[in-house]
Amino acid sequence: MTESTFYFIKALFLGIIEGFTEFIPVSSTAHLLLIGDWIHFSSNDAKVFEVVIQFGSILAVMWVFRERLWQLIRGTFGGVRSEMMFTRNLLVAFLPAAVIGALAIKYIKAMFHHPAVFVVTLIVGGLIMLWVERKPHFSKHATEADDSVANEHVSARTLEEITWKQALIVGFAQCLAMVPGTSRSGATIISGMMAGIQRKTATEFSFFLAMPTMLAATAYDLYKHGSVLSGQETTAIVIGFVAAFLSALVVVRAVLRFVSRHTYRPFAWYRIALGLVVLAWLALA
Known part of the structure; x- marks a missing residue:
């Protein structure tokens, strides 16, 4: 197996990892x-690789929600109030990360x-996830019949x-992901x-918010660094892009x-376990 082939296999593997972790709360x-460090995957600009293959995952969301997305576009330009409000909310949620990202992302990445x-x-x-899930008014299941009565917080x-x-x-919380x-x-x-959004709805809103966020990040990184690849x-x-899309x-x-x-408790425990593994790895390095 040549060195180039091995390099491409690593890219394929990382693309699959990206697709599987982008939409669950474990940090892709x-x-x-x-994993890139552990398998010795290197590039002149690993950040470009990371962001662009993440957009592959976003395209998968756009495909899954294509009918709802098309309804949103038609409704917004057609003057449907509910769709216009939804579009407004996406823009409101997108702006904090867009502004802070443009001004400070370089310093945030260098620091953290x-x-x-x-x-x-x-x-x-x-x-934090475990704490939220322990609060009944936050974690009431969306499928329970008495949801409208028992979960007045929603x-x-x-x-x-x-x-x-x-x-x-949600938009300001998204800025935390820069770390x-x-x-x-x-x-x-x-x-x-x-903030009072039902679990499944909050998940769907997160998916929709990822579309403009990752599109902007991909375009920016390709513009700034694409020429060095x-x-x-x-x-x-x-x-990696194709692998992320499919997975x-x-x-x-x-x-x-x-x-x-x-609930999201399994992902919370996974995060804690992974953090401890990284801590042990750093201690033994």
Whole structure:
């Protein structure tokens, strides 16, 4: 097996990992960086690889929600109030990360881009998830028949019922994901639940919010750094992109089914366990 072939296999593997972790609250970035380091995957600009293959996962979401997305576009331009409000909320939630990302992402990454940070973000994030899930008014299951009576905290049970204030809370929470290991999906879903959005609806809103966020991040990184990539690195990105797209197609539907019936506690415990593994690895290094 040639060195180039081995390099492409690593890119394929990381693409699959990305697709499986992007939409569950365990931090796809932490997995990509940690596993990339463990398998000695390197590129002139690993950040471009990471962001572009993440967009492969986002395209999978766009495909799964294609009918709802098309309804949103038609309704927004057709003057349908509920769709216009939904679009407004997506823009409100997108703006904090867009502004802060444009101004400070370079400094944030330089300051926090270290495996030791993952120990803190993974474990603390897991503990916060466990705390939220222990609160009945946050974690009431979406499928329970008495939900409307027992869970008075929930004020948004559909995407159309989300308020601009709830969207703004989710938007600021998304900024936390700039620190590696936090998890964009985890921050947005949990903050949405805390703001009064039903679990499944918060998950769907997180998926929709990922579309403009990752599209902007991909376009920005390709514009800034795309010219430094070699032909081999470009091929690796394409392989990882396709792998992320295909694996995410499976995961998105599975996540939506899962959150309709279960809490996020298994993911919280997984985060804590992974954080402890990273801590042990750093201690023995």
